[in-house]
Amino acid sequence: MKMKPQRILAALTAFVVLAAYHSGQAQTQVLINAFDTPDEVSDTANGAANPWGNWFGTAFWSVSWDPSDANNDPNSGSLRIEAFFPDSGLNGCCGPQFVVQNGFDGINPPLAGNGNTTPNVPVATNVQFDVRFDPISSYDTNAGAWPTIEVGTRGTSFNQFTFGTFTIPQTETNWVRVSIPINPSADWTEIPHVFIKHFSTTLNGWVILYVDNIIFTVADVPFVPPVLEIEKATPALRFFARTGGQWDRSQLVSVDTNQSWVGGSYPVSYSFTISDYSMDPALNQVHMFLLPLNHNQDGAINQFTDFSTASNNLWLQIVGGETNVTANISWKTNLIDSNPNNLALNITNSTAIGTWTLTFDSINTGTLTAPGAAPVPFNLPADAAATFANPLAVFFGAQPNFSGAFGQHVDFANFRTIGVAGVPIDSVFTNSLDLDPEVWSTAASASPLSMIVVKTNHAWWVHWNYPDFGTVLATTPDLNPDAVWKTPEFYNGNEPLPYDAIMGAQVWKLLPVSALPTVDGTPGGAPSDKAFFRLQNPGPAE
Structure with a gap:
């Protein structure tokens, strides 16, 4: 039985x-670069094996050694990073950003990151450095701040794992000491290099910053016994916000590519039911993307298709909160390397739990119905809406958007499309059936490990x-x-x-x-x- x-x-x-494992409290500072000489940028003495340069991004212009020094030392200098947004004209790839790094192995041997479980090995728990923005740099006029900078490492792979970010007020043009804690993570069991990154679809112009005195703190981390928790497993499709990067998508994409509302039998609807949702902290984004594939530049489907190669996208984005959630319908046309930039609707709801329904009453009018709420109307320009004809694929899932949401989850009970021009989707995720490969593909997800169908014969989650x-x-x-x-x-x-x-x-x-x-x-x-x-x-x- x-x-x-x-x-x-x-x-x-x-x-x-x-x-016994890591014990004690000894701390050591490891200087990566003081930029005392130009060679610390070019790495000429090491055959230019790991010079400072750009990993990817169309905004990057140059890196160079500069004689300005955070400590006003006439015998030292700093790293100067220059970028021009959105595109410097150097034929870079992958959108309006720069990802400046000290090669792929600029820290050799690599540091053990906070997450390395090798006994009695000190691990990196903090990175600090001095930074200064050139006053001519473009900045966020709404926030009154210089561009927000991400700092991280590739870890043992070639992804971008972010330790954290920092933002400096635009009124501050002097040197600022920045300190970023490195929280425990399996993504940086080793730290072979460090990157400095900024991405923006709104900046227009130069961004110039100087970086000096990059120092990691390594310490014998006291052994903290893990705390075991148990939760009843409830049938659903669970997406985890993967650890790898703050923008990593955990999502599915429809196999049928005739899911457009254009030419459908109105009303056409797209709906899903959220049955559980992380709240401490809240998972930052649950989403649905509607992507017309004739406007996908390289034709391939991957986790960043909606952003990097699809010039047209309409999304429903739900952003979590401890007391309420906000949801928006936004769209873009003829714009790659960007999220949707036209807002059709923005609402607030008391909860994310329940059924969300996006309905089109015509080619360019519709409603959004949140759980427990009345339908709210929206409209699109008719000429823009017409570009969303088939072939069109529907994506749905989640992403963290900030490191605090890594590992958080959302559970879906179902997903349905009604009245579309192609084959309607009617997926129930509580019936203990595996995902139907004729309906859903995992090609658009950062990793298949980020999702699991929880079945009726699954008893408990332990973590x-x-x-x-x-x-x-x-x-x-x-x-x-x-x-x-x-x-x-x-x-x-x-x-x-x-x-x-x-x-x-x-x-x-x-x-x-x-x-x-x-x-x-x-x-x-x-x-x-x-x-x-x-x-x-x-x-x-x-």
Whole structure:
């Protein structure tokens, strides 16, 4: 007989660790560049193996050594970065931005990042530097601030992982010391270089800044026992906001590319139901994109198609909040390397939980209905709306937009299209069926690991903070003195769990009923009506 999840009594026991890890509080500062000489920019002495330069971006113009110094040292200087937005004319790729870096391996050997679990290895916990903007630089006139700068590393891959950002008031033209903490993450177990980045679709003109005295703080991080939490698993399609980058999309795209409202049977509607939503902090963005593929420059579908190569896009963007959410319908035409820049509608709603419906009553008029709210009308220019004819694909999913939302999640109960010119979509994600590959493709997602269909035979989500220094999840049916602790995988016949991944600063595991303890302690035995969990190191023998 199969045990129903609701019969299980779950309890958390104390964390057990039988090994010592990072300990102590010693801190060391590691100077990467003081820019005392031009060679610290060109890396000529090292055969120009890792010079400062641009990774990608159309706005980049140049990097150079400059004699101005944050400490007014006549025998030292700084790194000068020049960019012209949106396009400097140097035939760069990938949109109006610069990503200046000290090569791909400018820190050699690489630093161990805060997330490296090698015993007794100090890890980088902070990066600091001095920065100054040239007064002629373009700035955000609404905020009265110089452009916001991202700082990060590629980690052990060639993605862009952001430690954090900083923004300086436009009235400040002197040197400013910036300090950015490096939070624990599996994305920077190693730090082989550092990048300095700015992206903008609104700036127009020069951005010139100087950087000096790049220093990482490394420390013996005290071992903090991970805290184990447990949640009932509810059937749904779950998207996690992936750790990799703040703009990484976790999303699906329709296989059928005739999902346009243009030429459909009005009213045409696109709807989805959100059943759960991270709130601490709130997941920053849930979205739906409607992309006419005749306006996709290279024809390929990937996670950044809506931004980088699709010149036309209409989106529904829902931005979370602890007390309410905002939603907007925006669109763009004939504009690549940009989000939609024309606002059709903006509303506030008390919750993201419930059914959202975007309805078109004609080619250029429609309504947005939020959970528990009345429909709100919007309209589009008729000539712009006509460019959204088939072939058109529909995307939906989530993205973090800031590092604090890494690992947060949103659960979808369903997704439907009605009246479209092609094959209507009617996907129910609570019926324990796998995603239908004839309906949905994962080609537009940062990683297949960012999503999972939670089924009725999935009992519990368990998660704990990372780094966990190699701890192992263990379970037992009772807490008697002779209780035997075993892994959920053991009870699952040594089969992998349905979901087992690091998302943000949390390790997540999804436990099916078959991975829960049995009365006699054997796989497939009579199920116990109790299950206790703990983390331990070393792990159980089986």
